[in-house]
Amino acid sequence: MPASFRRHDSTAQNISPADRQAYARLKAELLAANIGQEEVDTQLNRFFWQCFEDDDEDEGEPERE
Numbered sequence: 416m417p418a419s420f421r422r423h424d425s426t427a428q429n430i431s432p433a434d435r436q437a438y439a440r441l442k443a444e445l446l447a448a449n450i451g452q453e454e455v456d457t458q459l460n461r462f463f464w465q466c467f468e469d470d471d472e473d474e475g476e477p478e479r480e
Contacts, residue, residue, distance in 0.1 A: 418445065418455040426463055434466045 420442055427438045441462055445455050 418450065418452045420446075420455070420459075423455075423459045423463075426459075430463070430466045431470070438462065 423438075423442070427435050430438065438459075441459070445458065
C-alpha cells in the first residue's frame with residue numbers, strides 16, 4: 416500500500432510558499448522512492464519541524480526597513 420500524504424498535505428498549507436515548493440519536491444522524491452508510511456512520516460515530520468523552527472527564529476528578529 417502506498418504511503419499517504421493527506422495529513423502532510425494539510426500541514427503544508429501552514430508553511431511559507433517557498434517551503435511549500437520544497438515540500439512538493441520532497442514529496443515527489445518520497446513517492447518515487449516508494450518507501451513505507453513510517454519513513455515518510457519521519458522525514459516529513461523532520462522537514463516540517465525545521466520549517467516551523469526557522470519561522471520562529473524569524474519572528475524573534477527586529478523588523479528592518
